[in-house]
Amino acid sequence: MHKVTSLPADDSQCGWYHTSAVRTPRPGHEGVRTAxxxxxxxxxxxxxxxxxLAERFPNDEIVLIEAQEVGFGPSGRNAGFAIDLPHDIGADDYIGDITTARTVLDLNLVGQQYLKQTVEAHGIDCHLRASGKYQAAVEDSGVAVLDAYRRGLDKLGQAYEVVDGEVLASHIGTRFYxxxxxxxxxxxxxxxAMVKGLADTLPANVTLYEHTPITGVDYGDKVTLHHARGQIVADTLLLTNNAFAMHFGFLRGRMLPIFTYGSLTRPxxxxxxxxxxxxxxxxxxPAHPFGTTLRRTHDNRILVRNSFSYNADGQPRERCLRRFVKRHRTSFERRFPMLKEVPFDYTWGGSLAMSRNHESQFGQLAPNVYGALCCNGLGITRGTATGKLLADxxxxxxxxxxDFLLASPGPNANPxxxxxxxxxxxxxxxTQFTAGQEC
Ligand SMILES: Cc1cc2nc3c(=O)[nH]c(=O)nc-3n(C[C@H](O)[C@H](O)[C@H](O)COP(=O)(O)OP(=O)(O)OC[C@H]3O[C@@H](n4cnc5c(N)ncnc54)[C@H](O)[C@@H]3O)c2cc1C
Known part of the structure; x- marks a missing residue:
């Protein structure tokens, strides 16, 4: 049996989780079952x-297994930007090869449309809004990034608006940029709220088991998944657990579990x-990839996201939370001096699966085993798209x-x-230091 050596154990302070509707998680699996x-x-x-898969194979039984509770893991603790546009940080104009950029745009749109369609069809209350995004700069280097990206967007034929700092202040309230x-x-x-809603509206031929961490696997003609209270035997296994797939024996030393951190003020x-x-x-x-992300939410809170740490086992570190909440505070007060007295209600961290070459993994990993992994920090659209397309x-x-996803060389090896x-x-x-005031 292949033993799974590290399990997810996210911190309990994610603001999005606590401020979305409480739901009763689906019972964990017990005993032995096949699917x-x-x-x-x-x-x-x-x-x-x-x-x-349920839509494509309506007569098949599909078992979806989650170690924690849906909405508690990284998919419920991100900044909530479902981004359409490609942004290749390795290219001079952040667009790079135009054919690749067009395909990445199509890929992201597959994810956006699938989410929008599902949220609308089921009336999922998750404040999904096509509100656009600002990408903002304060340093010279950041302004240069925006100018270069503008050239890239022209090349790609995508709409944008340049917003001067004064005008921006009238949109978002801060004169910082x-x-x-x-x-x-x-x-x-x-x-x-979105992932909780997605879980509660799965088709009838999907059984979701929450609080069921898989601790061992037998690979073979059938795949047997072991956990503390039983076993699940499947003809085919799909791994959609991002960097934790390394603990199932795949892409070892090729993905980097990088944590990033968010804080949410009170309303x-x-x-x-x-x-x-x-x-x-x-x-x-931010214009600088290591800068600060901000949001004003539907319930009038301000979200601040910045800072990164590499936690090789994919588990959080309390000391990082303590350190980075101070940086969040500094970033917040720099931008919103008029809100200096507003405290954070929540500060949390969450894992991204990154690769050094920014490639993801899609397709077959072994006989009977497939994966859609390593979405390099863009899981809302890219994760959704690759999950859907894997089933297709x-x-x-x-x-x-x-074909584009299948042709990817996948994540490259780390030192x-x-x-x-x-x-x-x-x-x-x-790199965080070089972000300067952008952070
Ligand atoms: C603070 C922060 C801000 C971010 N902002 C954005 C953003 O604005 N836009 C964006 O697109 N992305 C953002 N991201 C990234 C995004 O959250 C991820 O890319 C996304 O969650 C990946 O989705 P996933 O389903 O592939 O993996 P995950 O969300 O990581 O889901 C994998 C699941 O597998 C489960 N699992 C792992 N091992 C096991 C096991 N042994 N047994 C059972 N279950 C297991 C885990 O518990 C987890 O729930 C952000 C991330 C963070 C942390």
Missing amino acids: RWAIIGAGLTGLAAARR RKALFTPGTMLVQPS LTLQEQAALGGKDFWGLI WLAGERNPVI PALLLDIGVNLNLAW
């Missing part, structure tokens, strides 16, 4: 894969809202987006583990 399909990981990728690019295609969402009072001004719902990402491909579909721990954390700290 045609088993999927490990009920985040955005697994939820999309399960839904699509010099310039922004507004792109209209991003949707913003309450992520935990602003009417007086504070008046002092802030601007629109009542917006989202802003297993149902025999081929199209240019599926040896010892160097990696020190190297990645030093590199993160240095």
Whole structure:
């Protein structure tokens, strides 16, 4: 039996989780059962894969297994930007090869449309809004990024609006930024509310087991999944558990579990809202990838996201939370001096699966085992799209987006583990430092 050596154990302070509707998790699995399909990981990728498999194979039984509770893991603790546009940080104009960029745009749109369609069809109350996003800069280097990205968007034929700092202040209330690019295609969402809703509206031929961490696997003609209270035997296994797939024996040393951190204020009072001004719902990402993401939420809170750490086992570190809440506070007060007295209600961290070459993994991993893994921090659209398309491909579909995913070389190898721990954390700290005021 292959033993799973690390299990997810996210911190309990995610603001999105606590401020979304309470739901009763589905019971954990007990005993022994069989199914045609088993999927490990009920985040955005697994939820999309399960839904699509059920649509494609209405007579098959699909089992979706989650170690924690749906909405509690990374899919419920992100910043809620469902982004349409490609942003290739390795290219001069952030768009790079135009054919690739067009396909990535199509891929992201598959994810956005599948989410929108499902949320609307089931009336999922998750504040999903096509509100666009600002990408904003304060440093010279950040302004240069925006100028380069603008050239890339022209090349791709995508709409944007350049927003000067003064005008931006009238949109979002802070005079902190010099310039922004507004792109209209991003949707913003309450992520935990969305995944809870997606879980509660799965088709009837999907059985979801929560609080069922898989601790061992026998690979073979059938795949047997072991956990503390029983076994699940499936013809085919889909891994949609991001960097934790390394503990199932796949892509070892190729994915990096990088944590990033969010804080959510309490709701602003009417007086504070008046002092802030601007629109009542917006989202802003930084020009520098290590800068600060901000949102004003549907319930009038401000979200701050920044800071990264490399936690090789995929588990949170209390000391990181303690350190990064201070950075969140500094970033918040720099931008919103008029809200200095507004405290954070919640501060949390969550894992991204990153690869050094920014490639993801899609397709077959072994006989009977498939994966949609490593969405490099863009899981809302990309995770949803790859989960859906994996099911489509297993149902025999081929199209240019599926072919593009299958042609990817996948995540490349990392340097040896010892160097990696020190190297990645030093590199993160240095890059964070170079973000300057953008952070
Ligand atoms: C603070 C923060 C902000 C972010 N902001 C954004 C954003 O604005 N937009 C965006 O697109 N992305 C964002 N991301 C990234 C996004 O959250 C991830 O890319 C996304 O969650 C990936 O989805 P997934 O379903 O592939 O994996 P996950 O959400 O990681 O789901 C995998 C699931 O597998 C389960 N699992 C793992 N091992 C086992 C096991 N042994 N047994 C059973 N279950 C197991 C885990 O519990 C987990 O729930 C952000 C992330 C963080 C942390």
